[in-house]
Amino acid sequence: MSEEQKGGDDDQIPTITIPQDEYEWTKYGQKLIKGIGNKYRSYFRCKKKDCGAKKKVEWAPSNPSTVRVLYEGNHNHQCARIDSDEVDEDAMIQANQYDLATQIFGSRN
DNA sequence: CGTCTTTGACCGGCGC
DNA sequence: GCGCCGGTCAAAGACG
Numbered sequence: 117m118s119e120e121q122k123g124g125d126d127d128q129i130p131t132i133t134i135p136q137d138e139y140e141w142t143k144y145g146q147k148l149i150k151g152i153g154n155k156y157r158s159y160f161r162c163k164k165k166d167c168g169a170k171k172k173v174e175w176a177p178s179n180p181s182t183v184r185v186l187y188e189g190n191h192n193h194q195c196a197r198i199d200s201d202e203v204d205e206d207a208m209i210q211a212n213q214y215d216l217a218t219q220i221f222g223s224r225n
Numbered sequence: 226c227g228t229c230t231t232t233g234a235c236c237g238g239c240g241c
Numbered sequence: 242g243c244g245c246c247g248g249t250c251a252a253a254g255a256c257g
Contacts, residue, residue, distance in 0.1 A: 143230065145249060159248070 139191060140164070141171050149174065166192040 141160035149157045153176065160171035172186040 146231080147247070149247075151246070157247085161249095 139167075139169065139171075148177075162189075162191060164191070164193055168192065 140163040142163050143158055144161050145159040147157055147159075149155055152174070155174045155176050157172060157174040160173065162169040162171075168189045169191045170188040172188065173183055174186070175183045
């Protein structure tokens with residue numbers, strides 16, 4: 117029931133909804149990995165130049181709602197807080213662990 | 226105009 | 242030795 121997921125004739129994978137975090141990411145690749153049950157894996161990299169942090173997102177073609185986010189490396193700068201306030205930095209600052217996100221996020225459409 | 230995103234192709238490493 | 246997979250880069254197109 118999403119604007120993209122129009123129950124029509126295409127069963128392709130539209131722009132999957134990815135849970136945003138406090139950092140900025142740039143998608144630099146997407147591949148279908150069958151080594152893990154035929155899943156889609158997206159590769160994100162920190163926008164910052166001195167930031168060697170990387171992010172990998174994988175989801176099942178049939179379960180675009182179940183997105184597995186893998187954070188790799190650590191940021192060299194402070195969080196790029198995309199929102200305004202909120203967000204417990206104490207618990208979010210740790211960008212070095214894999215997180216299992218299961219929420220829909222209407223990103224850019 | 227600038228910026229960002231997407232896709233394809235290429236390469237390296239590893240396994241058998 | 243060869244094949245396969247994963248991972249990254251580049252370019253083009255589209256949009257604000």
